[in-house]
Amino acid sequence: MTIMLNRHFLVWLSSEGWDSVMNQVHPGNVTLIEEWCTKDWPAIARRHEVGIAEDQICVGIAGPPRDDGTRPRVPLAIPRDAVSRTTAPISLDRVISVLPTRWHDGITTLLQEAANLNITLRVYGSASWQFITGQPYVRNNSDIDILCYPRTQEELKRIVDLLDHTADQLPLDGEVVFPSMEAVAWKEWQAARHSNDGRRVLVKGCHKAYLAKMDTLLHTFETTQ
Known part of the structure; x- marks a missing residue:
């Protein structure tokens, strides 16, 4: 297996x-x-x-x-x-029913816009544990930890922009996962995109975490086609 x-x-x-x-x-x-x-x-x-x-x-x-x-x-x-x-991690649309109702409208809009991009949003952390167990994990100060798996550089840009925009309405956090299956916090990626200093980002892999240049990660879209 x-x-x-x-x-x-x-x-x-x-x-x-x-x-x-x-x-x-x-x-x-x-x-x-x-x-x-x-x-x-x-x-x-x-x-x-x-x-x-x-x-x-x-x-x-x-x-x-x-x-x-x-x-x-x-x-x-x-x-x-x-x-x-x-x-795979649970999709966001499946867990909405166990999340606070004050988030439902924002999540519904987020899901619709992600569907327009043909991207599935997944979750981990408290939202995932609450869905799995039915026990109260989500608190007033909880984040919605999002996972997304863009397939191209353009999808990466669009989904991070969407999450960044939606974070004004929802307490979003989480990671984008590259074709290499290594992940970067989407907020860190967005901040690095708008910097001019060739900033490195923290990459979280299955065996280690390390700093890498953004171009190195973007290249993984080409090498996995």
Whole structure:
């Protein structure tokens, strides 16, 4: 089975997989992990950590916020053969029903304009966890963490412009993912576009994060055609 390793992808563990990670879990998070296993909720793929064998996949689980605002985060490393299936991050149109109603009009307009560009917007973070579990992750100060996968330089420009414009109405954050499957925060990309100093941007890959020139990332659209 081919395993999707891209960050933010949803990863379902087999029952044997859940058994294999229990010795990695802090005692305070055992109940959380047991609930995840019982309800067959997915973990989220994250960057491969230094020191983790290549035959393992790094994933994570985040519990709902506690009363003090902190959120339990449980990093795990699982064998590849412990993965039962993977899917792409959830699309924004699917999660709108679990988000605050004050955002609905803005999200509907955003989705329509993204559809006009033939681009699917996806989510991660609190909106995704709330949709998956039905538990209250989204708070008054939460962002809507958007993922988009432009296929050309022109699509990249248009979708970042759209997100930048819509951020006046919605608390948008998130990343654009290049054909190389490396990501850059769309706000950082937009700021760099309007600078004149040849600025580098922080690139988040499956195995590392590093600084790169914008032209290097734009070139990936040509090399993956």
